[in-house]
Amino acid sequence: MGENEDVLVTVDGGVGRITLNRPKAINSLTHPMVTAMERALTEWEDDDAITAVLLDGAGERGLCAGGDIVVLYHSARADGSEARAFWYDEYQLNAHIGRYRKPYVAIMDGIVMGGGVGVSAHGNVRVATDTTRMAMPEVGIGFIPDVGGTKILSHAPGLLGYHAALTGANFNGADAIALGFADHYVPHDKLDDFKAAVVADGVDAALAAFAVEPPASPLAAQRDWIDVCYAEKTVTDILAALRAHGGPAAEAADLIETRSPIAVSVTLESLRRAAELDTLEDVLRQEYRVSCASLRSHDFVEGIRAQVVDKDRNPKWSPASLAAVTPADVEAYFAPADRELEFTK
Numbered sequence: 001m002g003e004n005e006d007v008l009v010t011v012d013g014g015v016g017r018i019t020l021n022r023p024k025a026i027n028s029l030t031h032p033m034v035t036a037m038e039r040a041l042t043e044w045e046d047d048d049a050i051t052a053v054l055l056d057g058a059g060e061r062g063l064c065a066g067g068d069i070v071v072l073y074h075s076a077r078a079d080g081s082e083a084r085a086f087w088y089d090e091y092q093l094n095a096h097i098g099r100y101r102k103p104y105v106a107i108m109d110g111i112v113m114g115g116g117v118g119v120s121a122h123g124n125v126r127v128a129t130d131t132t133r134m135a136m137p138e139v140g141i142g143f144i145p146d147v148g149g150t151k152i153l154s155h156a157p158g159l160l161g162y163h164a165a166l167t168g169a170n171f172n173g174a175d176a177i178a179l180g181f182a183d184h185y186v187p188h189d190k191l192d193d194f195k196a197a198v199v200a201d202g203v204d205a206a207l208a209a210f211a212v213e214p215p216a217s218p219l220a221a222q223r224d225w226i227d228v229c230y231a232e233k234t235v236t237d238i239l240a241a242l243r244a245h246g247g248p249a250a251e252a253a254d255l256i257e258t259r260s261p262i263a264v265s266v267t268l269e270s271l272r273r274a275a276e277l278d279t280l281e282d283v284l285r286q287e288y289r290v291s292c293a294s295l296r297s298h299d300f301v302e303g304i305r306a307q308v309v310d311k312d313r314n315p316k317w318s319p320a321s322l323a324a325v326t327p328a329d330v331e332a333y334f335a336p337a338d339r340e341l342e343f344t345k
Contacts, residue, residue, distance in 0.1 A: 007036040013199040016044040016053045023059025028068045029115045031086045052103040064116025073304040080295040091284040094148045098122035098280040103203045118147025121181045128173030128182035137168035142260040142299025150274035151283040159230035167255045178217035185214035260299040261322045266333045288341035293333040
């Protein structure tokens with residue numbers, strides 16, 4: 001079953017094992033990897049010999065740093081068709097994971113960002129660790145949180161998800177549980193034992209043996225100012241409130257001000273709309289429209305160029321300021337896509 005070496009697909013004692021296997025790229029997702037995962041999950045779903053699925057990432061650095069954005073960059077500079085096809089299938093996979101009928105154990109160790117969140121955080125057994133570094137950092141490349149992330153972010157306690165989305169900042173394993181991205185906390189140095197126990201004893205017994213109480217979430221401890229500041233109407237108002245509060249809030253404002261003004265503005269609207277949608281599929285449909293619109297934007301290409309192509313870390317955003325972003329600019333991101341995302345199941 002391992003014809004795509006970027007994804008190792010094996011069966012171990014009734015447990016379907018999926019290992020993302022591009023360690024040099026922190027297991028960044030490509031379209032063939034998404035296809036391989038979808039094929040394996042479909043085969044296993046109706047196979048009575050498979051009792052659970054276990055997802056992890058090869059190497060020491062993390063589960064998955066996201067989608068392979070260099071491929072998306074080149075597609076955006078061409079006709080965008082490759083990027084649209086990737087997202088179409090990726091979001092189908094995210095939805096499939098969300099409704100999977102068997103235990104789907106995601107090991108969210110090390111770096112788990114963007115697309116890595118999409119293949120893990122919709123599972124029904126989500127395991128964070130003391131090395132977890134999670135983020136939805138899309139606003140830093142002129143993009144908007146996707147892979148169903150806006151559903152989780154918009155339903156996080158208070159406005160913690162708005163802070164995570166608009167800053168794009170990293171958060172730890174305890175924060176991931178507090179935000180609703182993970183359920184269980186297993187120490188990194190116990191992961192091999194935990195995985196062996198999943199195979200030998202089953203998911204529940206493995207969790208009982210190795211999951212521990214997470215430490216306090218540093219992010220949740222800051223809800224007092226996060227809930228107040230991010231309740232403001234516009235991003236400009238949010239920034240003013242953060243600045244007025246000072247301290248860590250002012251640092252959050254500094255971070256938001258380095259991000260793409262249009263991406264931050266659309267992200268705020270995306271979260272507000274996602275909060276009103278009922279299902280993961282509904283949210284993914286909205287995200288697909290937004291992602292397709294991003295392909296037509298200046299900032300998506302420019303953001304990736306600055307971060308990973310030329311690596312000058314100096315994007316020239318357009319519109320250049322929040323004040324220059326109009327309501328019509330934001331609304332355009334929610335227009336129907338040429339081909340809408342449809343779910344057959």
